[in-house]
Amino acid sequence: MSGPSRSLDRARLLLPAALAFLTVPFAAAPAQAAYDLTGQVRAGQDVALDGDAVVGLGDLGLVLDIGAGFGRFTDRLRADHPEATVVAIDKAPGMLTAVEAPVMVADAQAIPYPDACADAVLAMHMLYHVPDIAKAVAEFRRVLKPGGTLLVSTNIRGDMTEMAELWERVARPVLGPDGFSWNGATRDFDSASAPALLEAEFDSVETFTAAGVVKVPEPGPIMRFLASVQTFTECDDASYAVILAAAERELTRHFAEHETFDFPKTMVFYRCR
Numbered sequence: 001m002s003g004p005s006r007s008l009d010r011a012r013l014l015l016p017a018a019l020a021f022l023t024v025p026f027a028a029a030p031a032q033a034a035y036d037l038t039g040q041v042r043a044g045q046d047v048a049l050d051g052d053a054v055v056g057l058g059d060l061g062l063v064l065d066i067g068a069g070f071g072r073f074t075d076r077l078r079a080d081h082p083e084a085t086v087v088a089i090d091k092a093p094g095m096l097t098a099v100e101a102p103v104m105v106a107d108a109q110a111i112p113y114p115d116a117c118a119d120a121v122l123a124m125h126m127l128y129h130v131p132d133i134a135k136a137v138a139e140f141r142r143v144l145k146p147g148g149t150l151l152v153s154t155n156i157r158g159d160m161t162e163m164a165e166l167w168e169r170v171a172r173p174v175l176g177p178d179g180f181s182w183n184g185a186t187r188d189f190d191s192a193s194a195p196a197l198l199e200a201e202f203d204s205v206e207t208f209t210a211a212g213v214v215k216v217p218e219p220g221p222i223m224r225f226l227a228s229v230q231t232f233t234e235c236d237d238a239s240y241a242v243i244l245a246a247a248e249r250e251l252t253r254h255f256a257e258h259e260t261f262d263f264p265k266t267m268v269f270y271r272c273r
């Protein structure tokens with residue numbers, strides 16, 4: 001088991017890479033419609049796999065990337081570990097359409113794999129979507145071989161402050177106080193709640209934190225990101241258009257006075273064994 005100083009060394013390795021990535025202007029990033037802002041923010045997680053800085057995976061047989069989404073971690077692991085079989089698993093079939101086989105539609109709470117078969121399991125920015133998080137973590141433990149590694153990532157509470165404040169200002173008048181809450185969205189599994197859930201199943205839970213500032217040089221990515229949040233609300237198109245129009249007015253005012261729209265973004269990784 002790694003001691004705290006080894007964890008700190010690895011965290012130091014991780015931090016500059018994350019900072020470097022997070023300040024890349026989004027305008028230079030490939031356009032991905034509504035997903036581009038989240039995509040760019042979350043792509044910073046790829047540093048978790050650089051030089052196995054956090055994962056420390058070594059030679060791999062079977063890896064299960066659970067809640068794989070568009071397969072960014074799957075692709076990266078397949079490139080870094082050609083010896084491994086990396087299976088992209090997601091509950092939503094639509095997320096997996098562009099991911100190369102092997103892929104599987106399955107739920108993290110009932111993984112259709114036998115006990116002790118996987119060398120590593122990834123659950124990156126996904127556990128806060130799962131209804132029974134403890135059950136999913138127990139499933140990760142069950143499918144992992146003894147000594148296998150679980151790598152998890154999530155958000156810190158109260159992050160992306162300026163984005164959250166913008167959302168509250170423009171959405172509250174339309175959605176009311178009980179409408180979609182920015183910080184509530186990941187509260188069930190964030191940096192405050194995650195360790196206890198992981199320690200319930202794993203003897204060793206090491207934490208790595210990568211903090212940076214996202215600088216967005218134009219309103220477009222923010223507007224597309226806010227548009228994509230509609231799926232988390234029960235708002236009809238006409239009402240949501242009111243929210244977006246208010247956001248556009250705020251951003252027009254902001255960019256008249258500032259070159260970028262900045263907000264902090266921190267990612268937390270847990271390596272569990």
Ligand SMILES: C[S@@+](CC[C@H](N)C(=O)[O-])C[C@H]1O[C@@H](n2cnc3c(N)ncnc32)[C@H](O)[C@@H]1O
Nearest residue numbers: 067068069090091092095107108124126129130
């Ligand atoms: C925010 S995305 C993260 C995708 C990817 N891990 C990444 O970091 O780029 C969360 C993913 O988890 C999936 N998901 C949500 N609940 C799930 C569940 N119970 N079982 C499996 N996948 C689930 C979603 O469909 C979505 O693709």
